[in-house]
Amino acid sequence: MxxxxxxxxxxxxxxxxxxxxxxxxxxxxxxxxxxxxxxxxxxxxxxxxxxxxxxxxxxxxxxxxxxxxxxxxxxxxxxxxxxxxxxxxxxxLEARAKDERIPLxxxxxxxxxxxxxxxxxxxxxxxxxxxxxxxxxxxxxxxxxxxxxxxxxxxxxxxxxxxxxxxxxxxCNVPIGIEMGIAKLLDVDHDRIKIDFAGLNHMVYGLDVYLDGVSVKDKVINLLTDPENTSFVKNIDGLGWEPAFIRALNALTCPYHNYYYKSQDMLEKTKKEAEEKGTRAEVVLKLEKELFELYKDPNLAIKPPQLEERGGAYYSDAAVRLITSIYTDKRDIQPVNTKNNGAIASLPSDSAVEISCVITKDGPKPIAIGDLPVAVRGLVQQIKSFERISAEAAATGDYDKAVLALTINPLTPSDTVAREIVDEMMEAHKEHLPLFFQ
Amino acid sequence: MxxxxxxxxxxxxxxxxxxxxxxxxxxxxxxxxxxxxxxxxxxxxxxxxxxxxxxxxxxxxxxxxxxxxxxxxxxxxxxxxxxxxxxxxxxxLEARAKDERIPLxxxxxxxxxxxxxxxxxxxxxxxxxxxxxxxxxxxxxxxxxxxxxxxxxxxxxxxxxxxxxxxxxxxCNVPIGIEMGIAKLLDVDHDRIKIDFAGLNHMVYGLDVYLDGVSVKDKVINLLTDPENTSFVKNIDGLGWEPAFIRALNALTCPYHNYYYKSQDMLEKTKKEAEEKGTRAEVVLKLEKELFELYKDPNLAIKPPQLEERGGAYYSDAAVRLITSIYTDKRDIQPVNTKNNGAIASLPSDSAVEISCVITKDGPKPIAIGDLPVAVRGLVQQIKSFERISAEAAATGDYDKAVLALTINPLTPSDTVAREIVDEMMEAHKEHLPLFFQ
Amino acid sequence: MxxxxxxxxxxxxxxxxxxxxxxxxxxxxxxxxxxxxxxxxxxxxxxxxxxxxxxxxxxxxxxxxxxxxxxxxxxxxxxxxxxxxxxxxxxxLEARAKDERIPLxxxxxxxxxxxxxxxxxxxxxxxxxxxxxxxxxxxxxxxxxxxxxxxxxxxxxxxxxxxxxxxxxxxCNVPIGIEMGIAKLLDVDHDRIKIDFAGLNHMVYGLDVYLDGVSVKDKVINLLTDPENTSFVKNIDGLGWEPAFIRALNALTCPYHNYYYKSQDMLEKTKKEAEEKGTRAEVVLKLEKELFELYKDPNLAIKPPQLEERGGAYYSDAAVRLITSIYTDKRDIQPVNTKNNGAIASLPSDSAVEISCVITKDGPKPIAIGDLPVAVRGLVQQIKSFERISAEAAATGDYDKAVLALTINPLTPSDTVAREIVDEMMEAHKEHLPLFFQ
Amino acid sequence: MxxxxxxxxxxxxxxxxxxxxxxxxxxxxxxxxxxxxxxxxxxxxxxxxxxxxxxxxxxxxxxxxxxxxxxxxxxxxxxxxxxxxxxxxxxxLEARAKDERIPLxxxxxxxxxxxxxxxxxxxxxxxxxxxxxxxxxxxxxxxxxxxxxxxxxxxxxxxxxxxxxxxxxxxCNVPIGIEMGIAKLLDVDHDRIKIDFAGLNHMVYGLDVYLDGVSVKDKVINLLTDPENTSFVKNIDGLGWEPAFIRALNALTCPYHNYYYKSQDMLEKTKKEAEEKGTRAEVVLKLEKELFELYKDPNLAIKPPQLEERGGAYYSDAAVRLITSIYTDKRDIQPVNTKNNGAIASLPSDSAVEISCVITKDGPKPIAIGDLPVAVRGLVQQIKSFERISAEAAATGDYDKAVLALTINPLTPSDTVAREIVDEMMEAHKEHLPLFFQ
Ligand SMILES: [Mn+2]
Ligand SMILES: [Mn+2]
Ligand SMILES: [Mn+2]
Ligand SMILES: [Mn+2]
Incomplete structure (x- = not known):
């Protein structure tokens, strides 16, 4: 080395x-x-x-x-x-397009x-x-x-x-995005904001938020539930949350929570977008084509600004920051997906969680948070159950487990719909699912 | 005494x-x-x-x-x-009718x-x-x-x-009903069937099932997922489960699981019934009037058979059996709602669970089951979160908590719908919610 | 069958x-x-x-x-x-005699x-x-x-x-012996006494005691700490406990607790007995010879009463009672050693514990007790650590683990003495320890 | 501020x-x-x-x-x-002298x-x-x-x-002392060494040790158990550990572990020292007198070097480092005593533990370690039980609890000796124990 x-x-x-x-x-x-x-x-x-x-x-x-x-x-x-x-x-992206189209x-x-x-x-x-x-x-x-x-x-x-x-x-870049959003909400530099993150990937909560080390959670919750402030908040989250819900939740949500706490609205929004401009994969397919045209330009020697539209902002930053902290044993705190190790009491100690960790040369060390707020334990556990059964199905090629995984997913309306979707998608993705077609 | x-x-x-x-x-x-x-x-x-x-x-x-x-x-x-x-x-029952009508x-x-x-x-x-x-x-x-x-x-x-x-x-009479159903499925006397129950009220699972003490779970799961057997199974559960789902779940469900694993179908069925013959409360209101007419008959000195239609079969039997076992320190096993005490690992030790217990003069002692199957932990945790936040709202009169409780309930499509329903129902039940209108 | x-x-x-x-x-x-x-x-x-x-x-x-x-x-x-x-x-018994003599x-x-x-x-x-x-x-x-x-x-x-x-x-026959002792203390029939047992083999506590199903723990603790009653209590336990200790412990001890809560006295008593009449193994060796002489008598067709002196009273009863309850799915409650399964919170879920269980055809099902009293968790955990490291040493033939196991045992005065005893006993038992002498 | x-x-x-x-x-x-x-x-x-x-x-x-x-x-x-x-x-120090003299x-x-x-x-x-x-x-x-x-x-x-x-x-300065010792053992600067500490105050273990972020635990264990190296190791720990014990333990000990893993030797050493030069308190009393004589010198305007002999080296450094990190939200890692919060699985979530924490303006945040090694869980749990029962006795003035606390302490030979020592020390410290003499 x-x-x-x-x-x-x-x-x-x-x-x-x-x-x-x-x-x-x-x-x-x-x-x-x-x-x-x-x-x-x-x-x-x-x-x-x-x-x-x-x-x-x-x-x-x-x-x-x-x-x-x-x-x-x-x-x-x-x-x-x-x-x-x-x-x-x-x-x-062609497979992603099927992931999006078929369920609709x-x-x-x-x-x-x-x-x-x-x-x-x-x-x-x-x-x-x-x-x-x-x-x-x-x-x-x-x-x-x-x-x-x-x-x-x-x-x-x-x-x-x-x-x-x-x-x-x-x-994942979601946590860094939340930090950016809060920094913007408070109109301060990003590096003055720290958040205690805990949960799962795309199902992570901010349990406390600090400005220069001092908790400003109450202030942030007030701003997020202030009717005067709604338009700003909508910009962060897409749809805007009910103030009573956020006050009682008393934690920061992530954008993916819309899929679960606004499932009906998100379904309709997604259907409408799919109809009007194509699903996200279809949009990205087009964007990517344009990007690769740009990339071909032998005079281009920087990341072209158009890449921003592709999504995934801060991903690179998050990734290189993580690698650097591991390499240099920096011991700064970053939210990553790692083994729980008891840091979140109600999740299995040997499961992956997304949580604020000290990043050392020996890897991420999760900071113990005790437990998640009562109100979110159920949904988080449910997604973890979905992840575990899905991972088991994927590793073993067990069709029944795939049906079970989709049935217990909160976005699925019934076991029968789950089975029908699994059947159609299995067929559609057949060539990439060799374990299921032996 | x-x-x-x-x-x-x-x-x-x-x-x-x-x-x-x-x-x-x-x-x-x-x-x-x-x-x-x-x-x-x-x-x-x-x-x-x-x-x-x-x-x-x-x-x-x-x-x-x-x-x-x-x-x-x-x-x-x-x-x-x-x-x-x-x-x-x-x-x-008038209040129950509102509980049923307004959400629809x-x-x-x-x-x-x-x-x-x-x-x-x-x-x-x-x-x-x-x-x-x-x-x-x-x-x-x-x-x-x-x-x-x-x-x-x-x-x-x-x-x-x-x-x-x-x-x-x-x-609750749900567990005894499941035992009855399994006894009928196997065509044996009820008292030869024992089931290890664990979960929550109306969210209870049968983790194993025994005939004369020997596990017959595999046989029962086979029967429940046998296409030849479907009509019988539908009679137990109302709608019938996907065989792949039940095989992978590898546990017995209860009728209330239909609300969660078949939410869309149950909503439609309920709407249809409400339209055609009234909601359950409305049906029961009528039934009760007839029952009380019967009860008035001074020559009646037995429980009239018409009471069976009222629902709640075995309730009396379950209740008196429980009271008798407590009084006589009988130490038989009955499924009841009691403090978890560590019997189900992924639920709080101090929360109420529905679980097979030894019934002693000192009360029910839950039998440790280790943990629930991975696939069901999420939903069970979610209902427990709903119960806890609801109980807190009820005990304190906290409106925000009521909105939060309904938002995290799996049957609710969004925080906004939750808030709207809470608002309308608060008003409708105003006289019975003094803590919320102080 | x-x-x-x-x-x-x-x-x-x-x-x-x-x-x-x-x-x-x-x-x-x-x-x-x-x-x-x-x-x-x-x-x-x-x-x-x-x-x-x-x-x-x-x-x-x-x-x-x-x-x-x-x-x-x-x-x-x-x-x-x-x-x-x-x-x-x-x-x-010759090996047992070494187990007793060498450490002294x-x-x-x-x-x-x-x-x-x-x-x-x-x-x-x-x-x-x-x-x-x-x-x-x-x-x-x-x-x-x-x-x-x-x-x-x-x-x-x-x-x-x-x-x-x-x-x-x-x-083990220790729990049944405690029940007998309490029955005698209260001067009632054995079968009217029930005790909630929890802990480990030879390190088990009675957390509550019932007469006809009603807790009489306070009364029993009073009797056990009553100076007037001391002579009786000494007969149960050998040495008699300090009243303040038992009052604050608020649980029933077992005779083996003497080794831990009276380690000095027990050491001296054991040394004295070894000197005066030989170690227990040496005494039993002689007893056994006499027993086998009796057994040879072709006219003997009953268990000879002299067997009682051999110790192990109630063992047979406990064993046959257990086998019968398994065979008949009796679902009565007996204290046995089985997998914890979360019944005792502070012990590993996959470790053996000694605890009151429902005995079914499917085996013992431990009754959840929440957790052991704070005062006893440490000693119990320590014996469990000793058992686990010892079992690991035994299964793998790892000498270092044997030294570690003995060092962490509460009866050992130092790591050096542990190492010395292990060395001498390894040599003495060489022929029965093939894994350590490969 | x-x-x-x-x-x-x-x-x-x-x-x-x-x-x-x-x-x-x-x-x-x-x-x-x-x-x-x-x-x-x-x-x-x-x-x-x-x-x-x-x-x-x-x-x-x-x-x-x-x-x-x-x-x-x-x-x-x-x-x-x-x-x-x-x-x-x-x-x-007069009271401390009694704490030392009476038990002897x-x-x-x-x-x-x-x-x-x-x-x-x-x-x-x-x-x-x-x-x-x-x-x-x-x-x-x-x-x-x-x-x-x-x-x-x-x-x-x-x-x-x-x-x-x-x-x-x-x-406490014990962890920093262990780091210093390891740095000396490896002949590197102190700040290149990091240790994952977990346990309790004066009962803390180093679960891993890093040089420039890379685990060197195997090397350190080898050095600590190398017979060639013994004299050095003895200097750190006082007595020197059995190599087999340390190899199987596979963790760093702290000097106070001598009291538990070498209880007999430490007792004799302490008795000898008490006889020859007085107990530690008696020695310190003399040292302090000399120190205060020095302090009186109006020309003295620095910490006199003689203070080092007083013991407690690095305390000041540890304390000011901690206060500074809290004040500046430094988020560096320091071992301190704080609420466990699930960081150590086998200890109560609401108990104090000594563990490596991120030090923030919001206080120390313990890093989840999963669980302690099996071999040490028992002793650690026992000390925690002792601490909890002692704290309860202190807060309530409960004499029985004081006897219980001392009986369950691993250094006590029996409940009777515990009671006798409690009785004599209660009397000796009467004026400072008002809750026990009301
Ligand atoms: Mn992501
Ligand atoms: Mn019910
Ligand atoms: Mn035994
Ligand atoms: Mn200290």
């Missing part, structure tokens, strides 16, 4: 890669990368080359001695890596990490991540696996339960 | 009273009751007299030396009682113990039960409180958290 | 066997045994024949159709057995189940019990293993952790 | 005060103290003046604008304080925080700390209470259970 780090990025042909590269460039002082291996599969070869060349130009422009390797050979990429990042998408036929919300979409993305992704973990065990057993691939909570759970890899962290 | 027991039945004017009296008569040998005090409020005086006279005729016919007292004086009834049973209905306007299921109906029945009932507990503490501190009043789980939770009464048991 | 039960008794040549046979005869109506296989090892052949012939005479006299088989072939004995009882002693040289208490004696009896016994469990898995996978072999708690822990056998119960 | 901080130091006349003042001077940049109130009782007035004048000279020499107030008026000192530090000793008569170890000494120091101290907490609640409710007074774990437990003060931290 004396000569610098080796990073392997699986799904390196992703449109996000320039974000990540930008992050590595910015933190090069602290995080001396020697080799960046972008690896993808045959079907992603063209994109890999486009985005890989852009990465090379970016690094060259920054004048840094980072070697960029583009490859389809995952083993070569993993060999002796220090960090492995995963940002792949089994079945590409049943009047059920289709979304990448929630409901049937989350289940099937998990079913497709988890066998691949298990395979990657087996490779890591063999080729770079000391590496940290930093997973951005959704559903990140379910994937982290699966790694903890169905592989021998212990050095895994799941990452 | 040497001269026999004193029982005080609050809500003694209920149409169920003949059931209870029949049960006391049947078990008189083991349960030597000396005084039965039927107490009701002014508004229920006429019914109390009708049903009270029938009770007297029944006892006379049985030739037993039980004195029946009819009174509006709760203090006199409670004084030195050995057992207090509660079967009252704040606001009578918002496309939300209205039902006595679930969703908005459960919340508002709790809000009306809990302050009264707290008041009764205060009286018990003063007038008969050694008495056991046997509560049949719904929502029985929420009411038991409230007694445990907001009163000094420890000797409380909540009772 | 229609033709009656098959029981296999490992260590069948034990002097206790007539007790067990007497028990089987008494309960034959409920427990229709067809075959009783007494199995022993080559070294125990002579005793097996003596005691086996006595058993045959006893059964013949009772006129029961139970076949008694005497064998050295464990596989034949286990094949298709319904119940397997274990009462063997690896290294015989270091001024450490030597006793069969406590301190160094308990550790080494565990180290010798556990590999054998694991071997038996492997046979059971193969030859009679549906059998229940009823273990009387000490240290019964450690052995049950080892079976739960290091074998695939789930149907295991550890049994 | 804009004008700087107010610190109130209760027991300000302590010989340690120059340490603390030196710490405040060193960190003045980060910790802008405006007022330092040294408060003591009438009996300590002379010392307060001596040490207070030294403090003034030290601050003057440093050229800092810190006002030093010397007072016997605790209310004036507490009024609007930002931090309250407590370092008082009820009954002075019974062949029981007498020590300030362990066994009878710990119990009686707790019994004297806890009512005073409760009184101080009541004052804090009234006079400076936002202040942090930083307690150095021993037994610090028991005192923190008592504050959490018997007062309304939540902002309390207990502090």
């Amino acid at each position: 004396s000569k610098g780090l080796k990073i392997a990025t699986i799904g390196g042909g992703s449109s996000y890669t320039p974000e990540l590269v930008e992050g590595f460039i910015k933190r090069y002082e602290e995080l001396p990368i020697r080799e960046l291996w972008l690896v993808d599969i045959e079907a992603g070869k063209e994109k890999l080359e486009i985005v890989g060349e852009l990465a090379k130009r970016m690094i060259k422009k920054a004048g840094l001695p980072i070697e960029v390797h583009l490859t389809l050979d995952r083993e070569a990429a993993l060999k002796d890596a220090d960090f492995v990042t995963t940002q792949f998408r089994v079945g590409l 036929k049943y009047n059920v919300l289709g979304q990448e990490t929630n409901g049937p979409g989350g289940l099937f993305k998990g079913l497709r992704t988890i066998p691949v991540i298990i395979d990657i973990c087996n490779d890591i065990e063999r080729l770079c057993p000391d590496a940290w696996l930093i997973n951005f691939t959704n559903p990140a909570g379910m994937v982290t759970e699966a790694v903890l339960r169905y592989t021998n890899i212990k050095k895994v962290v799941g990452l | 040497s001269k026999g027991l004193k029982i005080a039945t609050i809500g003694g004017g209920s149409s169920y009273t003949p059931e209870l009296v029949e049960g006391f008569i049947k078990r008189y040998e083991e349960l030597p009751i000396r005084e039965l005090w039927l107490v009701d409020i002014e508004a229920g005086k006429e019914k109390l007299e009708i049903v009270g006279e029938l009770a007297k005729r029944m006892i006379k016919k049985a030739g037993l030396p039980i004195e029946v007292h009819l009174t509006l004086d709760r203090e006199a009834a409670l004084k030195d009682a050995d057992f207090v049973t509660t079967q009252f209905r704040v606001g009578l 306007k918002y496309n939300v299921l209205g039902q006595e113990t679930n969703g908005p109906g459960g919340l508002f029945k709790g809000l009306r009932t809990i302050p009264v039960i707290i008041d009764i507990c205060n009286d018990i503490e003063r007038l008969c501190p050694d008495a056991w409180l046997i509560n049949f009043t719904n929502p029985a789980g929420m009411v038991t939770e409230a007694v445990l958290r907001y009163t000094n009464i420890k000797k409380v048991v909540g009772l | 229609s033709k009656g039960l098959k029981i296999a008794t490992i260590g069948g040549g034990s002097s206790y066997t007539p007790e067990l046979v007497e028990g089987f005869i008494k309960r034959y109506e409920e427990l229709p045994i067809r075959e009783l296989w007494l199995v022993d090892i080559e070294a125990g052949k002579e005793k097996l024949e003596i005691v086996g012939e006595l058993a045959k005479r006893m059964i013949k006299k009772a006129g029961l159709p139970i076949e008694v088989h005497l064998t050295l072939d464990r596989e034949a004995a286990l094949k298709d057995a319904d119940f397997v009882t274990t009462q063997f002693r690896v290294g015989l 040289k270091y001024n450490v208490l030597g006793q069969e189940t406590n301190g160094p004696g308990g550790l080494f009896k565990g180290l010798r016994t556990i590999p054998v019990i694991i071997d038996i469990c492997n046979d059971i898995e193969r030859l009679c996978p549906d059998a229940w293993l009823i273990n009387f072999t000490n240290p019964a708690g450690m052995v049950t822990e080892a079976v739960l952790r290091y074998t695939n056998i789930k149907k295991v119960v550890g049994l | 804009s004008k700087g901080l107010k610190i109130a130091t209760i027991g300000g006349g302590s010989s340690y005060t120059p340490e603390l003042v030196e710490g405040f001077i060193k960190r003045y940049e980060e910790l802008p103290i405006r007022e330092l109130w040294l408060v003591d009782i009438e009996a300590g007035k002379e010392k307060l003046e001596i040490v207070g004048e030294l403090a003034k000279r030290m601050i003057k020499k440093a050229g800092l604008p810190i006002e030093v107030h010397l007072t016997l008026d605790r209310e004036a000192a507490l009024k609007d304080a930002d931090f309250v530090t407590t370092q008082f000793r009820v009954g002075l 008569k019974y062949n029981v170890l007498g020590q300030e925080t362990n066994g009878p000494g710990g119990l009686f120091k707790g019994l004297r101290t806890i009512p005073v700390i409760i009184d101080i907490c009541n004052d804090i609640e009234r006079l400076c409710p936002d202040a942090w209470l930083i307690n150095f007074t021993n037994p610090a774990g028991m005192v923190t437990e008592a504050v959490l259970r018997y007062t309304n003060i939540k902002k309390v931290v207990g502090l």
